[in-house]
Amino acid sequence: MATDFALSFLQLLVIVTIPSISLSLTPDGLSLLALKSAVDQSSSDSDISVFSDWNENDTDPCRWTGIACMNVSKFSDPRVVGIAIAERNLRAYIPSELGSLVYLRRLNLHGNRFYGSIPDQLFNASSLHSIFLYSNNLSGPLPPSLCHLPRLQNLDLSQNSFSGPLPSDLGNCHQLQRFILSHNKVSGHLPTGIWPQLLSLVELDLSSNEFSGSIPSDLGELQSLSGTLNLSFNHFSGTIPSSLGKLPAAVSFDLRNNNLSGEIPQDGTFANQAPTAFRGNPSLCGFPLQKPCRTTNSPQTAQNNSGSTSNSKSKKGLKPGLIILISAADALGVAFIGLIIVYVYWKKKDSNKGCSCTGKSKFGGSDKGMSKFCPCSCLKGLPSNDSEVESDNGAGNGAEGQLVPIDKGFSFELDELLRASAYVLGKSGLGIVYKVVLGNGIPVAVRRLGEGGGQRYKEFAAEIQAIGRVKHPNIVRLRAYYWAPDEKLLISDFISNGSLNSALRGRTGQPSANLTWSTRLRIVKESARGLAHLHECSPRKFVHAEIKPSNILLDNDFHPYISDFGLNRLISITGSDPSSSGGLLGGALPYIKPTQPDRPNNYRAPEARIPGARPTQKWDVYSFGVVLMELLTGKSPETSSTTSPSPTTSSAAAAAAEIPDLVRWVGKGFEEQKPLSEMVDPMLLKEAHAKKEVLAVFHVALACTEPDPEIRPRMKTVSENLDKIGT
Template identity: 55%
Template sequence: MSLRPCFFLLLFFSSSVAVQVRLSAALSPDGLALLAFKFAVAADPGAALAAWDEGDADPCLWPGVSCAAVPSFSYPRVVAVSVPGKGLTGYIPSELGSLSFLRRLNLHSNSLSGFIPPQLSEATSLRALYLYSNNLSGPVPPSLCDLPRLQNLDLSGNALSGAIPARLGNCRQLKKLILSDNRLSGEVPAKIWPQLSGLMQLDLSRNNFSGPIPPDLGSLRSLSGVLNLSHNAFSGEIPSSLGNLPPAATLDLRGNDLSGKIPRVGVLSNQESTVFLDNPKLCGLPLLSPCKDPSAAPPTWHRSSPLSYSDQGEDQARRKRLKPGKIIIIAVADAVGVAVIGAVLVYAYWKLRLTSRGGCSCSRKTKLGREEAGGNEPCCLRCFCFSPPAAAPSEEGPNSDGAAAEEEEGHLVAVDKGFSFELDELLRASAYVLGKSSLGIVYKVVLRSGVPVTVRRLGEGGAQRRKEFAAEAQAIARVRHPNVVRLRAYYWSSDEKLLVSEFISNGSLAAALRGRSGQPAMPWATRMRIARGTAQGLAHIHECSSRKFVHGEIRPSNVLLDGEFNPHISDFGLRRLVHVAGVFDGGGAVLGRGNGYLPPEAQQAPVGKPTQKWDVYSFGLVLLELLTGRTPELSSPCRATTLSSRPPSMDPAELARWVRKSFEEERPLAELMDPALHREQEAKKEILSVFQLAMACTELNPESRPRMKTVSDFLENVGRR
C-alpha cells in the first residue's frame, strides 16, 4: 500500500519532463529566447505578440521576427526583432543576449522600463539597437561597448542616468550615437573620440553633462549630421579644434554655460548665431555681443566734466552708432536712385516715340487668357499683354487717347548692363507661351538680334507701388551667379508688370527626371553636376548680402538646365516681387499652397516668414529625387510594379520619410537608388554620402539642418577626398 503514492508521484514527474522535452524539441533556442521576451511583457494592448506561440516549430513566422539561413545550422537563425510603437509594458529580459546572430533589435516607442540588460553584449552580431522613447532607467551598460559590429545606437527619450562609459571607444564601427533626452551627467570622457573615426551623428542634447567640451570631438572627420551638445551644463570656452570638423557637420551648442570668444576657424566660422544662443557668457561673431579687450586702457575723462568721456571715446561711440545708419542710407539711396533715374530717362525717351508706334502686327490679336499654354503659334508680346485697337485709329479717334494714356506710364528698365534692347523691340518680337502658373504666364521671346529671353507677366493691379517694385527688382538683379537665372530688365505700368530674364534652353530638372523620349537616363556624373551647381547657386543667394535672401520655392521645376546640363535656379525673388507689386494673380499666390517641397514648419498655421532653412529642406528633397529617380509625376501604381519595394505613390515629404525608414531598417542601397544607377558600381560610396547629406537637409527640426554653404562645400568634396 505504501508504494502506490510513490508510483503516482513518479508518473507525474515523468509526464512533466516529457512535456518539456517535447516543447524543447518543437521550438528552437532562438524561439525560447523570444518567448522569454513575451513573458517579460506585462501588457500588450495591440496584441502584437499574440501570434508568438510556443507550439510553433519555427519562430521565423512570428510578426516582427526576421530570420536567415546559416550554413553551420540546420534551422534558420533570428537576425532581426522589430516591435516598435505597440505600447508594450514590462522589461527587456537578458535572454535576448543569447540570440548570437541578431543584427537589429528595434523596440522603440513603447513603455518598457527597468535596466538595459548587460547580457545584450553577448549578441555579438548586433549592428543596430533602437530602444528610444521608452521608460528605461539605470546606466548605459559598459558592456554594450564591446559589441564589435555595433553601428547604430539610439537610447534617447528614456530616463538613463550616470556617465558615458569610457569603454565607448571600443565601438570602432559606430556611425550613429544618440543619447539625448535622458538624465546622464558628469563630464563627457575625452580621448575616446579619435577611435570613433566612422561616427556620422552624435547627439548628447538635453542631459545634465557638465565640465568642458572635449577638444578631441574635433577629430570626428566623418561627421555629416549634427553634433548636438545643446541644453546641458557644459562650461568653459569652445575648443577651437571643433573647427576641424568636416564642412557637412552642423553644431548645436545652445543652452549651456559656455564662455569666452567664439573661435572663427573652420566650421565654427560658418555657423549661424542660433547655434550659440542661451550662453550668456559667450561673445564675438556671429553673436551681437562684442568681446571686451582686457588689454585696452580704461577710458579717460575730461577734467572739466567728470561725467563725460574723452573726445576719442565720443568719436568711437559716434562711429558705432552711425555705422548701421550709413549702411541703410547707402542701400536705400542706391536702390531708389538707380530706379528713379532709370525710370525718368526711359519715360522721357519713350514719350517722344509714342506717336510712331503702330498696332499689333501678328495675325492672332488676342488678349491675355485666351492663348493656350505651350502653343507653338508665335505672336508679338504686345498682342498678349495689351489690348489691340479695334481699327486703325485716326488722330482724333476715340481710342487713341486711351491707348496713349495706357502706354505713357510704362517704363522698361534694363538692370543688366551687358544687355540692352528697346521696349518697342520687345513688344513686337515673336513670343511663344511656355506655361502658366498662379504667378502669371511665361513667354519665350526672340528679339530682333536673334537672342531669346524669357518674359513673365505678373498680373494686373498694384498701380501705386512702382518705387517699391523698382527697388526690389534692383536688389534681385544684383544677385549674380552662374547658377542663378539673371534678371535683365523689368517693365512697370499700372496695368502690366513684366520681368525679362535670360532664357535657359534645355528645360527643367523636373522634365529631365521624368525622362524624355529618345534620351537615356542621366548618369551619376550629370546628377552630381546638377546637385553641386544648384547648391552653389542657392548658397550664393543666402550669403551674397547682409539681407539674408531666401528663395522659398526650390523644386525641380525651378531648376533649369542648359545644353550641358548645368543648373540655373529660376524664379528667385518672384514671390517677393508679386507681394511688393500688389498684383492680382488669379491664384492667390499664397506661399506654400500646393507646394510639397516646403518643410513641415511652413505648412502649419500660422505660416511664419520664410527662412533659409526652408530652402535647405527643399534642396534635400531635390537631392532625394536625383538619387532615387522618384518624382511625384512618377509615383503611380504602374511605376510601382517595377519597384515593388517602393510605395505605389509618394509626395516629396513621403519620399523623405521612406528613405529615412529604409536606412533605419538597413535595406540594401540598391532598393533606394534609381535603377538607372545600378551599373555605376564605382559611384556607390558617393551615392551613399549624398543620401546621408539629403537626410541631414530634411531633418524635421530646422535647427538640425546644415547651412547651405556647408551643403555646397560637402558636395564639392564628395568623390574628391
C-alpha cells in the same frame, strides 16, 4: 522494451495530432510576441491597433505591421531585419527577447512611452546598426554593453530620463556616425581619450543634460563632424579649448547656457561662428560677442589716460554765438534737402504717365482689357521687392490683373509678353510651360498655373515672395508673376539645354555623348548644393517633393538648375486645372491637351507612397539617391510590377513593396559583391581612372535610399560628401 516503444509512439502521436501554436511560428516571431506582451493593453490612450495583424498562428512575422524581413541567404527563411513602431503612444517596457533577433538591423520605437532601462540582452542582436528610442520615458544609466554592437552607426536616445555618467568605453563604437543624447539627465565629466577613436562621427548632440567640468580638448579631433557640435544647456565650466578650431569649417558650435569663462578663441572654425553660439555664459568675452575682454592697463597707459582727461577738462566750451550760427546752418540744410525730395517726388509722379498709387494700373494702347505694369511700389495688395504683402478689397484681389516683378532690374510690360513669340516646352500636372522670347531678345520660361484662387491673393503672393527670395547658382530664378482672378503666370529664367532626363534618354533612349564622368560628377555635386540650399538656407526651408531628372535643367555647359520647387503649394491655392484654356491669356499663348496621363513618379521615397503622407526633406534625399543611381548605371528606375501588396497588407508594407527596381538591383549588386563593370553605364567604363569616384558616389546613393528615413543623411551632408569626391 515493448512498453518503452509504446510510450515513445504515444508521445510522437501526441506531438503530431495536437496543434501547437508555438511550433507554427518562427523563433523571430516568438521574440516579437514578447514585445506585444510587454505593452500595457489597458492604457486608454495607447494606439494598440499596430498589433492587430500580429497573429500568432502565422508561419512568420514578415507581414506584420512595422516589421521588415529579408532573406539573409539563398537557403534560409526570411529573418526580421527591422522593427518600426513609432509614435503610437504605447506604454511598455523593452523586452530582453528582442536580443535574440540576431539579424535585426533597425530598431525604431520613438514617440512612445517605453519605461524602465534598456536590457543588456538587447545588445546580443549583433547586427543592429540603428537604434531610435527618442521621446520615451526610459531611465537608468546608459547600458555598459552599448559598444558591443560592432555595426552601430545611429543612436538616438534623446528626450528620455537617462542618468549617470557617459560610458568610458564609448570610443569602442568605431562605426558610430550619429550620437544624440539631448534632453536627458546624464551627468559627470566628459571622458577624454575616446573622441579621437570615433573616426566616423558626423553628429554629436549632448545638449540639455547635467554634464559638468571642462570641455575635453580632444573633441577637436572629430574630423568627420558636420552640422552642429551641441553642448548647450549643461554645466560646463572653464575656458573653451582652442583645439575646437581644428574642426571642419562647416561645423557650427552651440555652447549656450553653460558656465564657460575667458576669451573665445579666434582661430580656425571659431571665425565662422555667430554670437548665439556662446550666449548664456556670463563670463565669456571676445568676438563674436559684443563684450570685450578686460585688459590690464600699464602705469604708462594709466598716466596717458589721466593726462588726456585733464587736457579735456582744460578745454573751454563753445561760445553762445557760435552755437547759434551752427544751429541756423543746420536748419537751412534740412530745408534745402526737403525741397529736393519734394521736387524728385513730383518729377517721378509725372514720369509715370498717369500711374497712381491707388491700387489701379493704367490700361493702355490697343490692348484693351490688358493691364499694363505700374512701377509704383506702394500699390496695395502688390508686393514690391522690399515690402511685405498687404491686402485690399480692390487691388489686393488682383481684380484687374497685375504683372509684378520679383527681381530688381528685370521688368517688362504685359503687352510685350503677349506680343512675343512663344511655343510649348511641356505639360504636366504642374501646368503648361512656354518659352517666350521678349522684344529685347531675352527668352523666358512662362508657366501657366490656372484660373482659380481669386480670393486667396495674399496667400498666393506670400508663397511667391518666399520662392522669389531663393537665390542660388544652381536653382532656377523666378523673375516675375502675373495675377488676375482668371489667370496666374510665373515668369522665370529660361535654361537653354533641356533637362537631365532628355540628356540621359534623348531621342535614342541612350545617354548623351557629352555626359562624361567628369560632367556627371559636376552635375550631381552642383545639384546637391542647390537642393541643400533649398533645405537649409531658403526662407521656408523648402521641401521639393518632386526631385527627378526632368526637374533638373541643364545649360549649354551642362551646369544643372533645380526647377519647379514650391509649385504644388501654388497649385493648391489656385485650386483649378492649370491646363484649362480659359482666362485672360488663354488665347494669347498656344495650348495643348495631354495625349496621355503623366507617368508615375518612380523617384519617390517608399513613405511618400502612403496616402496622406506629408512631404519631408528626407523624401528629397531619397529621390536624389535614385537620380544618382540612374546617372551611374544609365538605367531607368521603373517600379516593380511583379509584387502587388495584398488588401490586408499595411500601408507601410505596401509602400516598401513599391521600392524602384533600380534601388533593389543596386543594393543586391553590392550585397553579392558584383563587379563594378556589371553595374555602371558602359559609357563610363572608358574612363578607368574614375573607378574609385564612381564607387564613392554609389555609396552616397545607397545612404540616400535607405528605406528608413531616419537613417538617411541630410542633404547638406550629402553635398559635403559629394564635394570630397575627386578633389
